[in-house]
Amino acid sequence: MDSMTFILFGATGDLAKRKIFPALYNLFLDQKMPQPFSIIGVSKRELSDEAFQTYVENSVKTFSRRLANDRSKMKEFLRAFRYISLDVTNAQGYKKLLEMVQQREKELNIPENRMFYLSVAPEFFDVIASNIKESGLGSTTGWKRLIIEKPFGHDIQSAQDLNEKLSQAFEEEEIYRVDHYLGKPMVQNLEALKFANPVFQAIWNNQFIANVQITASESVGVEQRASYYDQAGAIRDMFQNHMLQLLMMTAMHLPKQISAKDIRNEKRKIMESLRPIQKEEVGLHVVRGQYGPGEIDGRPVVGYKEEPGIDASSTTETFVAARLWIDDENWSGVPFYIRTGKRMKEKSTRIVMEFKNPLKEWYLQKNEETAPNLLVIQINPNEGVSLQFNSKNVFNNGKMEPVHMDFATNQKEVPEAYELLIFDALHGDSTFFSHWKEVELSWKWLQPILEAFAENRLPLYSYRSGSMGPEASYQLLKEDGFYWR
Numbered sequence: 001m002d003s004m005t006f007i008l009f010g011a012t013g014d015l016a017k018r019k020i021f022p023a024l025y026n027l028f029l030d031q032k033m034p035q036p037f038s039i040i041g042v043s044k045r046e047l048s049d050e051a052f053q054t055y056v057e058n059s060v061k062t063f064s065r066r067l068a069n070d071r072s073k074m075k076e077f078l079r080a081f082r083y084i085s086l087d088v089t090n091a092q093g094y095k096k097l098l099e100m101v102q103q104r105e106k107e108l109n110i111p112e113n114r115m116f117y118l119s120v121a122p123e124f125f126d127v128i129a130s131n132i133k134e135s136g137l138g139s140t141t142g143w144k145r146l147i148i149e150k151p152f153g154h155d156i157q158s159a160q161d162l163n164e165k166l167s168q169a170f171e172e173e174e175i176y177r178v179d180h181y182l183g184k185p186m187v188q189n190l191e192a193l194k195f196a197n198p199v200f201q202a203i204w205n206n207q208f209i210a211n212v213q214i215t216a217s218e219s220v221g222v223e224q225r226a227s228y229y230d231q232a233g234a235i236r237d238m239f240q241n242h243m244l245q246l247l248m249m250t251a252m253h254l255p256k257q258i259s260a261k262d263i264r265n266e267k268r269k270i271m272e273s274l275r276p277i278q279k280e281e282v283g284l285h286v287v288r289g290q291y292g293p294g295e296i297d298g299r300p301v302v303g304y305k306e307e308p309g310i311d312a313s314s315t316t317e318t319f320v321a322a323r324l325w326i327d328d329e330n331w332s333g334v335p336f337y338i339r340t341g342k343r344m345k346e347k348s349t350r351i352v353m354e355f356k357n358p359l360k361e362w363y364l365q366k367n368e369e370t371a372p373n374l375l376v377i378q379i380n381p382n383e384g385v386s387l388q389f390n391s392k393n394v395f396n397n398g399k400m401e402p403v404h405m406d407f408a409t410n411q412k413e414v415p416e417a418y419e420l421l422i423f424d425a426l427h428g429d430s431t432f433f434s435h436w437k438e439v440e441l442s443w444k445w446l447q448p449i450l451e452a453f454a455e456n457r458l459p460l461y462s463y464r465s466g467s468m469g470p471e472a473s474y475q476l477l478k479e480d481g482f483y484w485r
């Protein structure tokens with residue numbers, strides 16, 4: 001792997017502390033970091049290099065999935081870190097940053113390969129990109145890459161504006177838009193499950209599948225992110241990015257080759273085939289809700305409007321369920337149901353494929369009920385794949401009963417999404433990052449729904465914390481003869 005400089009904007013922030021430093025440390029332990037490497041933390045506050053290294057050490061010790069008690073390894077890891085205080089809106093300040101980058105490149109004999117990671121609030125994305133260009137930081141004799149966090153825009157117009165600005169400083173191939181759901185090992189495994197297994201490949205279509213359900217339920221509430229979340233809601237926070245990415249990954253067709261370009265191409269085709277929902281019809285296919293008070297794990301919790309920092313009159317949705325149709329030859333006639341929400345009964349991200357049962361009536365005539373075959377792909381918190389099928393129970397008078405075939409991974413060894421994503425970006429592999437086309441098509445598809453929400457064209461149901469969302473979301477499936485699994 002090429003040696004490089006990793007320049008982290010927002011190095012004292014929450015994401016850096018909880019995810020990025022621990023990911024870098026685990027990659028380092030696994031010898032997946034280039035040698036030598038240079039990491040430069042950039043934030044507004046004043047810190048010495050030593051204080052920054054202690055900060056990094058503490059975050060690794062607190063948040064890494066691995067014990068960080070090997071002193072000499074830790075010292076070696078921390079040696080790569082330097083810090084610079086810089087107000088990112090101050091164009092003059094970037095000269096100092098450039099000097100530091102160049103000095104470290106010289107000291108360590110590193111080619112001018114530069115990775116810029118923007119772990120800062122989105123309002124800084126464009127100004128940082130432009131200052132990287134203007135200051136000469138982006139004029140390298142090696143490669144340059146930009147890793148950018150969500151949210152990528154607030155609607156179609158702001159996303160296009162942002163992309164326009166970024167593209168003045170970076171080529172599309174140089175931009176790595178993080179969607180951490182794409183870094184989850186089971187999401188990355190979807191491609192292999194489908195395409196490396198002829199048995200799944202053969203049945204992954206409308207001939208055999210009755211419906212697909214994608215759930216991302218969370219038991220946490222808005223936590224300390226009131227100001228961001230109340231502007232975003234579940235539709236922008238989860239649906240536009242993570243949920244639609246899960247949909248694309250589930251539904252995409254076999255690419256010509258397993259390459260970033262071909263996979264993205266197939267994902268784009270899914271978004272292009274997604275049937276538009278007109279603003280006037282949003283209420284027929286989309287349900288939104290907001291959590292009220294209730295209980296989580298036996299503990300009383302307040303409703304969304306009572307959360308610190310949330311206005312008592314807020315109409316922000318904390319739950320969304322929707323019915324989507326993909327109008328292509330593989331999926332026509334198969335409803336895809338998506339739901340996501342906070343303060344729900346359990347933390348679970350899963351994809352459930354329910355199979356058609358042409359012989360159901362035949363068994364019913366014999367007074368025997370069969371459960372549907374289900375393929376359940378559990379993404380979070382535990383990872384696994386389970387197949388539900390019918391079998392006669394010899395211990396119960398030969399009665400037909402659903403049984404399960406389960407595969408689960410050992411959780412302790414599963415790498416974090418950020419480890420996989422940063423590793424891919426270091427390598428220049430953009431397969432599991434969101435391409436601009438996917439982002440643009442997602443916002444385009446979503447725009448009438450955003451407008452219907454803003455114009456209050458559909459009810460905002462209240463649901464009890466600790467439930468699985470409003471009753472209306474069950475109704476959505478009942479209309480088609482299904483229910484959530």
Ligand SMILES: NC(=O)C1=CN([C@@H]2O[C@H](COP(=O)(O)OP(=O)(O)OC[C@H]3O[C@@H](n4cnc5c(N)ncnc54)[C@H](OP(=O)(O)O)[C@@H]3O)[C@@H](O)[C@H]2O)C=CC1
Pocket residue numbers: 009010011012013014015016042043044045086087088089118119120121122149150151
């Ligand atoms: N936290 C999370 O779990 C997630 C975050 N994200 C995204 O990641 C990004 C970062 O989020 P998060 O870490 O939570 O944010 P924080 O608010 O915790 O951190 C912001 C960082 O930006 C720095 N900063 C703020 N203003 C300036 C400035 N003018 N000049 C230089 N540095 C500045 C802060 O430095 P200082 O401390 O010195 O002020 C701090 O390091 C955001 O885009 C967010 O949406 C995405 C998914 C999850």
Ligand SMILES: O=C1O[C@H](COP(=O)(O)O)[C@@H](O)[C@H](O)[C@H]1O
Pocket residue numbers: 218237238349380
């Ligand atoms: O991006 C986000 O994701 C988290 C959920 O992520 P997970 O990996 O725990 O499933 C969500 O809580 C947060 O609101 C959202 O911004």
